[in-house]
Amino acid sequence: MESGNARVGIVFFAIYLVLYGGFVLLNAFAPQTMEITPLAGVNLAIWCGFGLIVAALAMALIYGWMCAPEDTDEGSPQ
Numbered sequence: 001m002e003s004g005n006a007r008v009g010i011v012f013f014a015i016y017l018v019l020y021g022g023f024v025l026l027n028a029f030a031p032q033t034m035e036i037t038p039l040a041g042v043n044l045a046i047w048c049g050f051g052l053i054v055a056a057l058a059m060a061l062i063y064g065w066m067c068a069p070e071d072t073d074e075g076s077p078q
Helices: 003-029 043-068
Strands: none
Touching: 003 043
């Protein structure tokens, strides 16, 4: 594994760790906040959970795009 790819992965891991840690801490210390229903009668805990899933998928796609191997010359044998 290239060190640049590992560095990007660590950064994304740290970002997701902060997001997930905030979600857990909010649930632990302010559960009444998570009971708020901001949209469509669905509580904030569910919206945050879906947000975490979308964030993980987005970061995975960005990681894959950023760490894709460089294109090589199509005509040369490898």
